[in-house]
Amino acid sequence: MIAVPLPECGVSRFLTLLDGPWATLIVRELLDxxxxxxxxxxxxPGISPHTLTSRLRRFETYGIVTRTAYPEVPPRVEYRLTPLGEDLRDVLEAMAAWALTVPQPDPHPAAY
Amino acid sequence: MIAVPLPECGVSRFLTLLDGPWATLIVRELLDxxxxxxxxxxxxPGISPHTLTSRLRRFETYGIVTRTAYPEVPPRVEYRLTPLGEDLRDVLEAMAAWALTVPQPDPHPAAY
Structure with a gap:
């Protein structure tokens, strides 16, 4: 994978590294x-093998995830967050903490 | 806009409210x-009017943004974060702070 230069703006850089919901959900799983x-x-459920592979490769390229192939039969390949990737715990916790303060929408809004 | 129930998982709920990069970038602008x-x-640059309208409507639906139409000639319509939306400042700062710790990739990696 070609590693493209990252944007200078921190928020844009984040969105380049974690683009789309799947990337964030993969990190959520790997934090476990x-x-x-x-x-x-x-x-x-619902992620395509192509999307999963593509996100994991990007994470490897930028040092967020390591891929370890164990010489076993059958072969075992494991993906693990690096310390840099582990630091995303704070970001995901901030996302979740904020989102849980957003009230559920009224399922039966009054019609005016 | 129909307000669908939000996911119970905080991270998933966040990704429902701020889906895709444009939503986050709109918030970044409104934080100013x-x-x-x-x-x-x-x-x-590059956002379509359709996407911008759609994201702003979702933000209004969930109480993240208010839309104020001023009775002026020509009419003026302003979008503003609610206090709930302003709370996203911490989340975007966490995103940016983490992303800025990710090193730029080596533009000329050694070939082995």
């Missing part, structure tokens, strides 16, 4: 510990 | 103060 590819697919 | 529609378009 290392996962195999198939475990990530099972944990994220 | 109220903006008119045309000002937001100018500040976010």
């Amino acid at each position: 510990g290392p996962h195999r590819f198939t475990e990530l697919r099972k944990a994220l | 103060g109220p903006h008119r529609f045309t000002e937001l378009r100018k500040a976010l």
Whole structure:
């Protein structure tokens, strides 16, 4: 994968590294510990193998995730957050803490 | 706009409210103060009017942004973060602070 230069604006840089919801959800899973590819697919129903591969490769490129292939039979490949990736815990916690303060919308709004 | 129930998982709820990069970039602009529609378009080159309208409507639906139409000639419509929306400042700052710790990739990686 070609590593493109990252934007200087911190928010834009974040959105380049974690683009779209799947990237963030993959990080959410990996914050629970290392996962195999198939475990990530099972944990994220609806993600395509292509999207999962593409996000994991980007994370590897930027030093957020390591990929370890164990010389076993059958082969085992594990994805694990680096310390840099682990630092995303604070960001995801800030996202979640804020989102949980957003009230559920009124399912039966009054019609005026 | 129909307000769908929000996910119970905080991270998923966040990704429902701020889906895709434009939503976050709109918030980034509004954290600098109220903006008119045309000002937001100018500040976010490449955003389509459709996407901008759609994101602003979702923000209104969930109480993140208020839309104020001033009875002037020509009419003036302003979008402004609510206190709930202003609370996103901490989240965007956490995103940016983390992203700025990610090193730029080596533009000329050694070939082994």
